Amino acid sequence: MSDSYIMQGLFKILKKQLDAILGLYVQSGNSVFTTTDLTESVSFNPNFRGIEYRVLIDVESKTFFSGKTVGKMEDHTVMHTLLNIIVK
Numbered sequence: 001m002s003d004s005y006i007m008q009g010l011f012k013i014l015k016k017q018l019d020a021i022l023g024l025y026v027q028s029g030n031s032v033f034t035t036t037d038l039t040e041s042v043s044f045n046p047n048f049r050g051i052e053y054r055v056l057i058d059v060e061s062k063t064f065f066s067g068k069t070v071g072k073m074e075d076h077t078v079m080h081t082l083l084n085i086i087v088k
Helices: 003-013 015-022 073-087
Strands: 025-028 031-034 042-044 055-057
Touching: 003 015, 015 025
Parallel strands: none
Antiparallel strands: 025 031, 042 055
């Protein structure tokens, strides 16, 4: 099984829980883009195809994007990734 197949399967299983915690969100690969400012890390242990996985959304890895600092390289990369997801 490919990593993307596993990730899509895990996020499908966790959809209701993630909707309640994250509100609007987009998942792409190992990244989750959301408008919710998480204050603490969130961890789940879903079972997918007979294997238990651990899904961790770590608050320490969050990055903010306001649109006001598009000239900064870190915002530039985040913006292009998010626009690429939306266009697909």
